[in-house]
Amino acid sequence: MSANAQMVAKYKNNFLKEVQEQVEMGEWVKMCMQCGVCSGSCPTNFHPGWEHPPQEIFMMIRAGKREEVLTSPSMWMCTSCYNCIVRCPRKLPITHIMHGLANYAHRLGMAPKMQPTRHFAKLFWNNCVKTGRVNELKLSMGLYFKDGFGQGIKNGMAMKDVALGLLKAKRLNPFEMLGGHKCKDQNGIHAMLKKARELEEKRKAIKAAA
Amino acid sequence: MAKKEYAFYPGCSSQKGASASNYLTSVNAMCKTLDVKMTEIPDWNCCSASIGYAEGGELPRHVLNARNFALAEKHLPGQDIVATCAACWLGARESKERLEHSSVLLQDTQEALNEAGLNIRAIPEVRHMVEVLIEDLGWDALSAPVKKPLEGLKFAGYVGCQTNRPFGIVGENFENPMYLDKLIETVGGEAVPYDQKVTCCGGALAFSEPDKAQAQIKDIVESAYDHGAEMIVTPCPLCQANVEIYQGHVNKKYGTKFHIPVLYYSQLMTVAYGGSAKEAGLDGQVIKAPKLEAIAGKK
Amino acid sequence: MSAEKKVAAYICKGCGLGERLDADALVNVAQKEGKVQLARSHDLLCSAEGVDLIKNDVANEGVTHIMIGACSRRAKTEAFYFPQNAVARANLREGVIWIRPDTEEARETTQEMAEDYIRMGCAEVKAMSAPAGNPNTGSARTLLVVGGGVSGMTAALEASRTGYPVVLVEKSGQLGGWAAKLWKRIPVHEPFKAPAGTGVADLVAQIQADPNIKVYLNATVTKTDGAPGRFEVQIATESGSVATEDIGAIIQATGSEPYDANKLPELGYGKSPDVVDQAGLEALARAANGGPILKPSDGKPVRSVAFVQCAGQRDADGQHLPYCSGYCCNASIKQAMYFKDGNPDIDTTILFTDLRTPGNGEDFYRSAQEKGVIFSKGKVASVSPGAGALTVNFHDLILDDKDAKLEVDLVVLATGQVPNSGVDIEALSKPPVEGEGGEATVEAKPISILNLQYRQGPDVPQLKWGFTDSHFICFPYETRRTGIYTVGPVRRPMDMAQAREDATGATLKAIQAIENAQLGRAAHPRSGDLSFPKVRLEGCTQCKRCTVECPFGAIDEDEKRFPLFNESRCRRCGTCMGACPVRVISFENYSVDTVGSQIKAVDIPDEFSEKPRILILACENDAYPALDMAGMQHNEYSAFVRIVPIRCLGSVNTIWITDALNAGYDGVMLMGCKHGENYQCHFVKGSELGRYRLSKIDDTLKNLNLETDRVRDLEVAITDIEHVPAMINQYAERIVEMGMSPFKSF
Numbered sequence A: 001m002s003a004n005a006q007m008v009a010k011y012k013n014n015f016l017k018e019v020q021e022q023v024e025m026g027e028w029v030k031m032c033m034q035c036g037v038c039s040g041s042c043p044t045n046f047h048p049g050w051e052h053p054p055q056e057i058f059m060m061i062r063a064g065k066r067e068e069v070l071t072s073p074s075m076w077m078c079t080s081c082y083n084c085i086v087r088c089p090r091k092l093p094i095t096h097i098m099h100g101l102a103n104y105a106h107r108l109g110m111a112p113k114m115q116p117t118r119h120f121a122k123l124f125w126n127n128c129v130k131t132g133r134v135n136e137l138k139l140s141m142g143l144y145f146k147d148g149f150g151q152g153i154k155n156g157m158a159m160k161d162v163a164l165g166l167l168k169a170k171r172l173n174p175f176e177m178l179g180g181h182k183c184k185d186q187n188g189i190h191a192m193l194k195k196a197r198e199l200e201e202k203r204k205a206i207k208a209a210a
Numbered sequence B: 001m002a003k004k005e006y007a008f009y010p011g012c013s014s015q016k017g018a019s020a021s022n023y024l025t026s027v028n029a030m031c032k033t034l035d036v037k038m039t040e041i042p043d044w045n046c047c048s049a050s051i052g053y054a055e056g057g058e059l060p061r062h063v064l065n066a067r068n069f070a071l072a073e074k075h076l077p078g079q080d081i082v083a084t085c086a087a088c089w090l091g092a093r094e095s096k097e098r099l100e101h102s103s104v105l106l107q108d109t110q111e112a113l114n115e116a117g118l119n120i121r122a123i124p125e126v127r128h129m130v131e132v133l134i135e136d137l138g139w140d141a142l143s144a145p146v147k148k149p150l151e152g153l154k155f156a157g158y159v160g161c162q163t164n165r166p167f168g169i170v171g172e173n174f175e176n177p178m179y180l181d182k183l184i185e186t187v188g189g190e191a192v193p194y195d196q197k198v199t200c201c202g203g204a205l206a207f208s209e210p211d212k213a214q215a216q217i218k219d220i221v222e223s224a225y226d227h228g229a230e231m232i233v234t235p236c237p238l239c240q241a242n243v244e245i246y247q248g249h250v251n252k253k254y255g256t257k258f259h260i261p262v263l264y265y266s267q268l269m270t271v272a273y274g275g276s277a278k279e280a281g282l283d284g285q286v287i288k289a290p291k292l293e294a295i296a297g298k299k
Numbered sequence C: 001m002s003a004e005k006k007v008a009a010y011i012c013k014g015c016g017l018g019e020r021l022d023a024d025a026l027v028n029v030a031q032k033e034g035k036v037q038l039a040r041s042h043d044l045l046c047s048a049e050g051v052d053l054i055k056n057d058v059a060n061e062g063v064t065h066i067m068i069g070a071c072s073r074r075a076k077t078e079a080f081y082f083p084q085n086a087v088a089r090a091n092l093r094e095g096v097i098w099i100r101p102d103t104e105e106a107r108e109t110t111q112e113m114a115e116d117y118i119r120m121g122c123a124e125v126k127a128m129s130a131p132a133g134n135p136n137t138g139s140a141r142t143l144l145v146v147g148g149g150v151s152g153m154t155a156a157l158e159a160s161r162t163g164y165p166v167v168l169v170e171k172s173g174q175l176g177g178w179a180a181k182l183w184k185r186i187p188v189h190e191p192f193k194a195p196a197g198t199g200v201a202d203l204v205a206q207i208q209a210d211p212n213i214k215v216y217l218n219a220t221v222t223k224t225d226g227a228p229g230r231f232e233v234q235i236a237t238e239s240g241s242v243a244t245e246d247i248g249a250i251i252q253a254t255g256s257e258p259y260d261a262n263k264l265p266e267l268g269y270g271k272s273p274d275v276v277d278q279a280g281l282e283a284l285a286r287a288a289n290g291g292p293i294l295k296p297s298d299g300k301p302v303r304s305v306a307f308v309q310c311a312g313q314r315d316a317d318g319q320h321l322p323y324c325s326g327y328c329c330n331a332s333i334k335q336a337m338y339f340k341d342g343n344p345d346i347d348t349t350i351l352f353t354d355l356r357t358p359g360n361g362e363d364f365y366r367s368a369q370e371k372g373v374i375f376s377k378g379k380v381a382s383v384s385p386g387a388g389a390l391t392v393n394f395h396d397l398i399l400d401d402k403d404a405k406l407e408v409d410l411v412v413l414a415t416g417q418v419p420n421s422g423v424d425i426e427a428l429s430k431p432p433v434e435g436e437g438g439e440a441t442v443e444a445k446p447i448s449i450l451n452l453q454y455r456q457g458p459d460v461p462q463l464k465w466g467f468t469d470s471h472f473i474c475f476p477y478e479t480r481r482t483g484i485y486t487v488g489p490v491r492r493p494m495d496m497a498q499a500r501e502d503a504t505g506a507t508l509k510a511i512q513a514i515e516n517a518q519l520g521r522a523a524h525p526r527s528g529d530l531s532f533p534k535v536r537l538e539g540c541t542q543c544k545r546c547t548v549e550c551p552f553g554a555i556d557e558d559e560k561r562f563p564l565f566n567e568s569r570c571r572r573c574g575t576c577m578g579a580c581p582v583r584v585i586s587f588e589n590y591s592v593d594t595v596g597s598q599i600k601a602v603d604i605p606d607e608f609s610e611k612p613r614i615l616i617l618a619c620e621n622d623a624y625p626a627l628d629m630a631g632m633q634h635n636e637y638s639a640f641v642r643i644v645p646i647r648c649l650g651s652v653n654t655i656w657i658t659d660a661l662n663a664g665y666d667g668v669m670l671m672g673c674k675h676g677e678n679y680q681c682h683f684v685k686g687s688e689l690g691r692y693r694l695s696k697i698d699d700t701l702k703n704l705n706l707e708t709d710r711v712r713d714l715e716v717a718i719t720d721i722e723h724v725p726a727m728i729n730q731y732a733e734r735i736v737e738m739g740m741s742p743f744k745s746f
């Protein structure tokens, strides 16, 4: 059974309960009082493209709209500006809930496949854990080439001026492509992260089975 | 005064040839003047930033930060960790808080760290450079070395998000923090009031959703410009990069003609303390700051 | 006291008065123009030495009337307390030197102002006599409490503990009211997390154990006659016996009824037994007695429940209650916990448009969220009963989903409170409107609660929507019937905690009323005043203006149809005095003459002097204190105004204005409290009645061939410390613009 099917079976129609138990900081969702302050504070809400601000996401969770929430691109728009967190009168850790929901949707394979931030987040993590440090050049290249080679060149051209500017200012090093900065104890880091993943999986499995 | 010593966590963007390398250059110069000793945490690793959540999940994120804690504790016992990057500071501080809050999380973290031959006993304090300046050194110590006050220059202090929220600098207000304005004034500049001081620059969305981030960037630059600022000053590498390097794109998209230098507070301080343009990392500006270079060049 | 009237004037030179004013000249004015027999000045009149000087003159010189030219009448009231004498105060400090610039140019007009106030003070005091107190007092000390619910029981216990005997009348067969029908109540103690015991049984036990409280059950008040301190109350019980009690003051705690849910068929009430109102759910919870709550339809445990907030409330269409009852959000939260605390798996959803949880309700709300009660912002359109379940159709206001649905076993309607306030006496006096008969006649005529034998009607006046009028902004306990206090939800919608607080406060006010009545003194707001209205019946034309207008229903009619004043019911507002066309009503220290003679005493400079004179009649409750405070802040205003404090705009007799205009004043300003909705008048209706009367002044002005702007009405609140001086100055400029009054030379 897929992770998703397992959860559907477990929680039936109680999506709120699912979120409370499976999503990082999900136990806070029920405490929202629908004041809308977060929505009014969220920068991504001011521009087209953002489907549901936090308030709506929380309401949808309570209304049991599982599919709609988990497949929504909304959580991926969060810029981690923490505006909502500091303003919420109920002190909900909104940013973390948004991240938690994104992570959960990603884990279940429900998140929109081509959502650029999802893609970027994945790239970023892989990039940083590979050597222990972020390689900005490879990270950008990976992003540009997400939609295939041709699009990648186009994207790269569009960003040419930016890259040139950084290059001139010695803030972009083309030789990073060949290796670049890295931690010495990469093996230790990999082993440690592998363990962490295992432990997290274990805890999640316990939760899912409970 | 006894030399202040800290375990330095520069973060990925400050490395040589990375987007905030000029930040590091100027921090080094500034710290030299202020007699602050910063020892890099040996073999430090990435904090995974705020975007690491999706693939990383919860525990691996904290474990990454915990590795830095363990290394600092092992090699630089008793020293506070100091980050210059706002995201590093926030990520590390968040991990510290969660680990101290949850024994389960801490236990799992220990187990993972063991795999790398490390462990943590007590998590060191995690500070931002700005906190060190304001809280440990104090305003008087910051103004004492000023040799070339930046008189007549108007700056927009752009605080942005992550040094301000959710933790912030003690005693500051989330909606209108004043510390950056005060820093500007301490080195003799004028801090213009404007209304986008704490607006988000779009963060990581600058890469993945450039349209959204650039709309934010436009608002910030426009407001600074309209209120008479000649330069923008920030404490955060991502803010600096986003607001500086995308001005060209913003101009193209919105038909504007922005060309405002975006600097770090440490660059201002280095120049005011008599440092050269090179020491202040001014050669690292994508949009050059000739007025500051002129002051740095004066004898 | 000797019958000989001897008037003395005292001019103070303290507080800078001596430097700013020519005191000798003032003494001179008092003697020559004020024609007082004795006039003196003193360096610091409010000092022990100064006061002794006055006392000595009273004792040894036979002084009966005292005119003090010093600070405002609102200052140094303890030092200048001469209860045996008539006393007038000329306000030279707050009213003259503090509102004028200390400059050489201003000196002349400032001195003129002071001299006028001396003339006015002397004229006023001569028209006064020392108030002797109302002889028609009563000595009953028993408190009558009507209604045996939580409010009434609280009032009874509070009064008894303070040492006053109580008679408690309850119309049903037991004490406790609605609260006795609750399973639990909204918590009032830390940590505000779970429903609490009602405590009603304990209250009932305390009442029963209290020998000071006499309880009549199954009883109603069939007649209330008299006045505070001497009410005579008839109590009839169902069995037919009638008792009479002597009562000092009355607390009406007649509570409320739930709004009739039968008026909400669209919400399923009456269509399915599984749709109940909040009272219905309390009954189910009591029947369950801590076990699972059962569906009325089939007796099976409820597995899911929806609460519909504001059912038949906050209705803008005029069909249902227009107001928010304020307690029902917390009540639904409490009821949702009845389910959740017993079984967390029961789905409980509260559908609200705004959740209003006053007091510590916020903590209670949070606790419910922690317990898993779901709160959805949505407007319920209908509840449709189906096979086995009810469907709640609502508009989800956050997701803007107009067809949101919820399937539940049970629906609870939060229907709110309708006050039991008896007869709407104002509707009584209005003739029925034609064509509107349909709806109104279906409603059962409310039955009177107090059966007051007052000319103005059998119950306490109402404010709105059936709630009793109670000066809700400033003095929430004060009704428009002296010595009668309404408490609890009959006054405004409220919960138990608020009702208990209300009852406690009002009981203390009732006790004050008993004491004041005994001493022949006024109650709020002229608390302690010994003056009372006297009428020269020889001159009365039986026009009934006074009996109709008195905001407090103090005046009845005698068998010869003359006005009959009940002094203990009177608040001393003077509205009757202002209303009387033949001016036969007066107080010993406040009359048409005391004010009229002040108006006439002012020296009116001739047409060519460029010194206009503006008369200001300022309400002593708000406008006059505001003017005094303007003085304290040294907010300057024109030297051309002469201010006379009045008890209420309602007491203004139009003769004062006509006299002033005829005497050559260039303008008249009236300053009174806000009236109408959100009124602030201390006498509730006084300023409204006064303004109505004065709205007719335009005709007078036309007859005199004067601009309508010669009289101006200004609404003043006590906080208008900066605004009032500005308005005065503006008006003074306007007067200059209009030019001097043509009546000066006459």
Ligand code: SF4
Binding pocket: A031, A032, A033, A034, A035, A036, A037, A038, A039, A054, A055, A058, A087, A088, A089, A090, A091, A092, A094
């Ligand atoms: S600010 Fe907080 S309480 Fe208000 S809607 Fe957002 S999450 Fe809910």
Ligand code: SF4
Binding pocket: A038, A041, A042, A043, A044, A054, A077, A078, A079, A080, A081, A082, A083, A084, A085, A094, A095, A098
């Ligand atoms: S932290 Fe995310 S969800 Fe919160 S306001 Fe910022 S962008 Fe919106």
Ligand code: SF4
Binding pocket: C309, C310, C311, C313, C314, C323, C324, C325, C326, C327, C328, C329, C330, C354, C355, C356, C414, C416
């Ligand atoms: S208290 Fe709540 S349910 Fe009652 S009327 Fe007011 S808003 Fe509606």
Ligand code: SF4
Binding pocket: C533, C549, C550, C551, C552, C553, C554, C555, C565, C569, C570, C571, C572, C573, C574, C575, C576, C577
């Ligand atoms: S109108 Fe005022 S003064 Fe006159 S009887 Fe009524 S309460 Fe008393």
Ligand code: SF4
Binding pocket: C535, C539, C540, C541, C542, C543, C544, C545, C546, C547, C563, C576, C579, C580, C581, C582, C583, C584, C585
């Ligand atoms: S208003 Fe005057 S004239 Fe009219 S009934 Fe009263 S006392 Fe008599």
